[in-house]
Structures are given as structure tokens and as C-alpha cells.
Amino acid sequence: MRAGRDVMKPAVETNEDVDRRVRVGLYDGLIRTGSMSSAAELAAELHADVPVVMESFARLGASRAIVLEPDDPSRVRMANPFSAIPTPFAVTAAGRDWWGNCIWDSLGIAACLGTDATIRCSCGDCDQAMRVDIRDGRVEGSGLIHFGVPARHWWDDIIYT
Amino acid sequence: MLLFRDEGHARKWREAHRIDQGGTMTLQTGWRLAQLWYTDKREPRWRRRTLDEAEAVFAGLGLVGEFWRLRP
Structure with a gap:
């Protein structure tokens, strides 16, 4: 190999x-x-x-x-943090468009690539469009990250998580 | 792990999905967690964290309590 x-x-x-x-x-x-x-x-x-x-x-x-x-x-x-298929978390970074598995992973794409990034998603409740930017190592935007599954159960069904 | 406009929207989502308890964090904490978790993910030296190491990452960000525990 x-x-x-x-x-x-x-x-x-x-x-x-x-x-x-x-x-x-x-x-x-x-x-x-x-x-x-x-x-x-x-x-x-x-x-x-x-x-x-x-x-x-x-x-x-x-x-x-x-x-x-x-x-x-x-x-x-x-x-992780990348998804092979489209998700509700679109990430633009390093001149490409990517899909994050969740908001944590979407932020993780910026961390993994070591670049600025823009995340476009929507409120999990009301579907209002939301945008988060990573610029010069700092996160810009508003909103609250919410985990619905307790940590020890994340891998019970990771695709749902 | 979803993003909500605020706690009120997260609470409505929990109620709609009959979820009693959730874990929340600010975008700033989420970004720090993402940096700690994923910066080395594509590097040859990467290895999966032990449960102790993962819990230590959570605790370092103030993510403590039953929700963030990794053991049954």
C-alpha cells in the first residue's frame, strides 16, 4: 500500500x-x-x-x-466532522462547500481545516435561517447549541444523534 | 446537535420531541469544543480519546453533570 x-x-x-x-x-x-x-x-x-x-x-x-x-x-x-451526504448544515470553507453532521461538526470542519468558515443552517425549532462565521479563529453569530441526546448515548444511533 | 435561536426555541423543540433533558452551550463554547475535538482529526497521530480524556475535555469547558457523563 x-x-x-x-x-x-x-x-x-x-x-x-x-x-x-x-x-x-x-x-x-x-x-x-x-x-x-x-x-x-x-x-x-x-x-x-x-x-x-x-x-x-x-x-x-x-x-x-x-x-x-x-x-x-x-x-x-x-x-467526522464531515458528512458524505447533504445535511441541514452547509459549510463553506477553504474554497469548497462541505456538509457537517451537526452544528458541533460544522464548527469542527473549520477547526479541522484550520480556516475561516461560514455555516448556514436553520433554527431546529422554527426553521429560521441562521448563519455562523469563523473568522481569524473567532466565532461570530448568535444562537444556542443544544444536544438532545445524553453524551453516553451518542453512539447508540450516531446518525440520529 | 442542533442550533436554536435561543433557549425558548430549544425548549419548544424539547417539548415537541418529548425530551426531558438537553445539554446546551454557547456558540463560543461549541467552537472551543470543536477546536479541541477536531483540530487533529485528519492527522496521522490522531487516536480516539479514552472516556476519561473525553470527559476531561467536557469538564474543562464546564460541561459537567449527568448529561455529559460517558459511563452508564
Whole structure:
């Protein structure tokens, strides 16, 4: 498997090595192209066998490093803070449009990219449009962030959470 | 995790969804939490936090109490 950014390829790869390379490759590809790679696309990018990437996806999903599509383990739904599919949280940052999984993750996209960002969403109650900006490391906007699920239950159903 | 115009709107949403308890934070706290949680997420060195480490992040932001506890 080809070594990615800042990831030296050891002589013998452990599952941990493979998972690190797959995870970093997934994020690098997402940031480079704006879309989440499938197992086949990532395998081609990393010069790896598709089953190797699929097995890594399964381990990364089990360890909650990523969230796989419920009915397709070859695709990633969430590489938090990024969502592979449209959500009510649209984020513009680093010259691209992204989808956050929730307001926390939308702020997280700005943190992960280390850039300014604009988040467009709406009030969870009345649907009024809301906007939050990150400028020079500071958050600008108004509103209250609300978590409806207690922390220890977030991963009971992470897509709902 | 949603954004509401204010506590009144969050309360209406809780009532509509029959949720007794919720956790709230300001945008400033949410931004700080996002920075602590996600700045290194795409780095090779990233690893998932232990429960103790995650609770320490919450506590450092004043997010304490039953709602923010990670253990049953």
C-alpha cells in the first residue's frame, strides 16, 4: 500500500498501520476532491487491494473513527466532522462547500481545516435561517447549541444523534 | 446537535420531541469544543480519546453533570 502524507510505510504493516494509512488517505482525498472516497476509489489511490481497505473500513467503523453507510460497508457516511451526504448544515470553507453532521461538526470542519468558515443552517425549532462565521479563529453569530441526546448515548444511533 | 435561536426555541423543540433533558452551550463554547475535538482529526497521530480524556475535555469547558457523563 502506498504511503500517504506523513505516514512512513513500515516493512511489515500491522492492521494499525493500514488503518492509519486508510484514515489519512480518506481525509486527504476528501479535502483534495471535496468528496468521500469509496473503498474501491481509496484502494486505487493507495495502490491497495479493495478487500484490505474494506477490512480497514470495518475496523475503523467498529472503533468509531468513521461511520459506514448502514447498508453499504464499502462507503463512508461520516468521517467526522464531515458528512458524505447533504445535511441541514452547509459549510463553506477553504474554497469548497462541505456538509457537517451537526452544528458541533460544522464548527469542527473549520477547526479541522484550520480556516475561516461560514455555516448556514436553520433554527431546529422554527426553521429560521441562521448563519455562523469563523473568522481569524473567532466565532461570530448568535444562537444556542443544544444536544438532545445524553453524551453516553451518542453512539447508540450516531446518525440520529 | 442542533442550533436554536435561543433557549425558548430549544425548549419548544424539547417539548415537541418529548425530551426531558438537553445539554446546551454557547456558540463560543461549541467552537472551543470543536477546536479541541477536531483540530487533529485528519492527522496521522490522531487516536480516539479514552472516556476519561473525553470527559476531561467536557469538564474543562464546564460541561459537567449527568448529561455529559460517558459511563452508564
